Amino acid sequence: MxxxxxxxxxxxxxxxxxxxxxxxxxxxxxxxxxxxxxxxxxxxxxxxxxxxxxxxxxxxxxxxxxxxxxxxxxxxxxxxxxxxxxxxxxxxxxxxxxxxxxxxxxxxxxxxxxxxxxxxxxxxxxxxxxxxxxxxxxxxxxxxxxxxxxxxxxxxxxxxxxVPAPWHSVDRILARMADAGFSPEETIALLAAHSVATQHTIDPMADGAALDSTPESFDNRFFTEVCPGCQVVERLMNPHDRQMLLDSSERAPANDTVKGVVDSPFRDQLRLQSDYLMARDERTAPTWQSLSRDTSQMSSRFVEAMAKxxxxxxxxxxxxxxxxxxxxxxxx
The missing domain is CATH 1.10.520.10 (Peroxidase; domain 1)
Known part of the structure; x- marks a missing residue:
């Protein structure tokens, strides 16, 4: 456009x-x-x-x-x-x-x-x-x-x-979104939709699990709860250390059977691997953190991204x- x-x-x-x-x-x-x-x-x-x-x-x-x-x-x-x-x-x-x-x-x-x-x-x-x-x-x-x-x-x-999947890497998701015309910042803005999201198919054993604690409210708890004091995965850090951090952040639940899911510290919530990683990647973390601090900005940037x-x-x-x-x- x-x-x-x-x-x-x-x-x-x-x-x-x-x-x-x-x-x-x-x-x-x-x-x-x-x-x-x-x-x-x-x-x-x-x-x-x-x-x-x-x-x-x-x-x-x-x-x-x-x-x-x-x-x-x-x-x-x-x-x-x-x-x-x-x-x-x-x-x-x-x-x-x-x-x-x-x-x-x-x-x-x-x-x-x-x-x-x-x-x-x-x-x-x-x-x-x-x-x-x-x-x-x-x-x-x-x-x-x-x-x-x-x-x-x-x-x-x-x-x-x-359609990007929760088990896709940040590189793959950002490449797909760029092909559709969206920047990393706009991609994170669109993820504000997860503020009111629940899931039924990614982990059938957690049918109806929300992605944050307030699935009936459009607020910034999704951003704050996915990344409470999170550590950014720097692309230019020591390759071995970066891979270790990525490996630890990509771990699945204890049963090791749910693709695209990482452990959530919150009861009755499901944590998508893609959300977890984008909250910590250096290309997307600044926007993530900005939206986690400002609900008004989150809303306005979501409206703009959805318009596009x-x-x-x-x-x-x-x-x-x-x-x-x-x-x-x-x-x-």
Whole structure:
């Protein structure tokens, strides 16, 4: 995305003086957004029940999985040109993409979202982005995410293997994110989503385990609890010492059977290996520590990173700003 288009995207603020009445005391900046209030009511009633629940969390997860199939490398090579964007391909081609290992556990939310998108006649890419923003809004202290409508449906499935996994190295994760256009700082900002996350598939024996102590609140405890007084793994330190520290930080639980998990000092929490390592790597630790100290900064940088994520492969000038449909949660 060019700087000019990105500035156009993030700078637009609905003008209340020119708002369109959508009925039931609701207003939007554009008439094209009014139908999204009907979608909002249905999503909140039938999918989320107005709660920061598993469906809300899975909606945030599916938004990332759909978007991160964007690849500058594959696109420039002329491969997958029709599937590398936030286009809802995981809903359009659910029969195939749900067979990808990276999408394990997303079956229920995929089929539920697909049915609602078809019911309301909206594109799959728009619905995924909208549901992610609405789901997050149900969580305590969550920021309001931007939502633009007007994406076209995918004409081809996304390629397999583009979603970072918890057992991937920091090098591999940062390379994949850079290929999608994200810096190490933006990558850490996106991880703020783990503040409201739980897991069901990485370690089935810890089904429902949260990634921090407050999974219904969007706060910085994820950053502080993953890395309490952590030691940064310097890339330029003595190679032997660095490897020793990496080896010790990559250890699995005592049973040695759970891939991508390290020991957590907190009861009823699961600690992802990738989170543990990025909290300590010199390329990502400064941002991690900064967000652990400042919840306001964490929220603002997450909103910016999610805005960028939601526009991968899209031309913002062809979309309509419907952000005012997303609920605004009162923040204490």
């Amino acid at each position: 060019s700087l000019a288009l990105y500035t156009l995207f993030v700078a637009a603020v609905p003008n209340a003086d020119n708002a369109v009445r959508c009925g039931a005391g609701r207003f939007a900046a554009h008439s094209e957004c009014c139908n999204w209030f009907d979608v909002l009511d249905d999503v909140q009633e039938t999918l989320f029940e107005g709660r920061c629940d598993d469906e809300a969390r899975e909606s945030i997860r599916i938004q990332f999985h759909d978007a991160i199939s964007y690849s500058k490398g594959l696109g420039s090579a002329g491969r997958y040109l029709h599937s590398l964007s936030v286009d809802g391909s995981i809903l359009s081609h659910a029969d195939l993409e749900l067979t990808y290992a990276e999408n394990t556990g997303l079956d229920n939310i995929v089929w539920a979202q697909r049915a609602l998108a078809v019911k309301h006649g909206v594109s799959f890419g728009d619905f995924i982005t909208f549901a992610g923003a609405v789901g997050l809004s149900n969580c305590h202290d969550a920021p309001r995410l931007r939502f633009f409508a007007g994406r076209q449906n995918s004409t081809a499935p996304a390629p397999d293997g583009l 994520l939601s526009m991968l492969g899209q031309d913002p000038s062809t979309l309509v700003d419907c952000s005012d449909v997303i609920p605004q949660r009162d923040r204490n």
